Amino acid sequence: MKFFVEKSELQEAISKVQKAITNKTTMPILEGILIKAENNKLILIGSNTELTIETKINADVIEDGSIVIESKLFGEIIKKLPNSQIEIHSIDDNSINIKCLKSTATFIHMDAADYPKTPQINENMIFSIPQKLLKNMIKGTIFAIAQDETRPILTGVLFQVKNKKLNLVALDGYRVAVRTENIDNDNVINAVIPGKTLNEVAKILEESDEPVHITFTPNHILFNLGNTKVLSILLKGEFIKYESIIPNEYNLKAIVKKNEILNSIEIASLIGKEGSNNLVKLDIKDDTIIVTSNSQLGTVREEVNIILQGESVKIAFNSKYLIDVFKIMEEEEIVMEFSSSISPCVVKNKENDNCTYLLLPVRLANNN
DSSP: OEEEHHHHHHHHHHHHTTTTTSSSOGGGGEEEEEEEEEEEEEEEEOSSSSSSEEEEEEEEEEEEEEEEEHHHHHHHHHHHHHHHHEEEEEEEEEEEEETTTTEEEEEEEEEEEGSSOOOOOOOOOOEEHHHHHHHHHTTTTGSSSOOOTTTOOOOOGEEETTEEEEEEEEEEEEOOOOOEEOOOOOEEEEEEEEEEHHHHHHSSSSSSSSSEEEEEEEEEEEEESSSSEEEEEEEOOOOEEEEETTTTSSSSSEEEEHHHHHHHHHHHHHHHHHHSSSSEEEETTTTTEEEEEETTTTEEEEEEEEEEOOOOOEEEEEHHHHHHHHHHHOSSSSEESSOOSOOEEEEEEEOOOOOEEEEEEEEOOGGG
16 A cells, blocks of 8 residues: 555544544454545544544555554654655555655554444435534534433434424433424434434534535434545434423513523522532512522622513522523523423523523422
């Protein structure tokens, strides 16, 4: 094998496929990157068997070949090389030489024939969506997946297509995050994608209107971004019927400026996080939300002006959950809906009906 490639392109390709590589594997070859040189292209593949990332870059291939090279060290070496063209060529059956200007290094590599085969997916395009939109939808839901592996299905995000709408849904038992977009697609899809997969996909997706093509099989999902493909297993099991959890009625509705309530909650959380559960209390009445928190270090009291419709209420939340939601809301004004001090709060945009967030409150003794 022998090829020439630009350092910057190789470095970026390595960075992409490394997202699928883990050191926690019983197969040492999966700690490496599979590199194929053919037809003046380099194909790089990283995998942990559940998630596989493949990317193609241009190269001047003098001699075709395939190798597997240890990911971490290879990535570090390439990163440190000068910003110039790199030459990589085989020395013998188990080593390669890397040259860049006055730098040179020799690497032992593994046999590409031992690398696990990637499942072949018939890419009859089922679904396409602008990269920027999907990236935004993932960002708007991924924070609410369960971190606890006791219910594996909740460590993923529901990808649901029905009635010409795409819904991404995540929930962890304390909150529900739903992002919805209208789409021109008549398919019906219900699949649960691992949160780890979507985290990595979001890092690769660009802030552009270029489409990402998505193909589903009963067991896998494939994201095709042109020169980069991401293949992942789907989680097995039945996702919770989230629609039945979100209340349609409320007794109190507060319209509030997002940045004002976010800032107040963040200030209160500085004291609250010194306690046992990041507790902040909201006293909602007379066109005002009074935000308070206390711990052994002191107390905080903040006031935020609102437009109030309905009854007053005192309610408490884990401040982290409120902050997570407010940070990803896109509109200047948001709506908070309440039924009682022990019922969930629903948060939405004021204008664009493209997201719904549900947060369970923390019960207060005697509602103090």
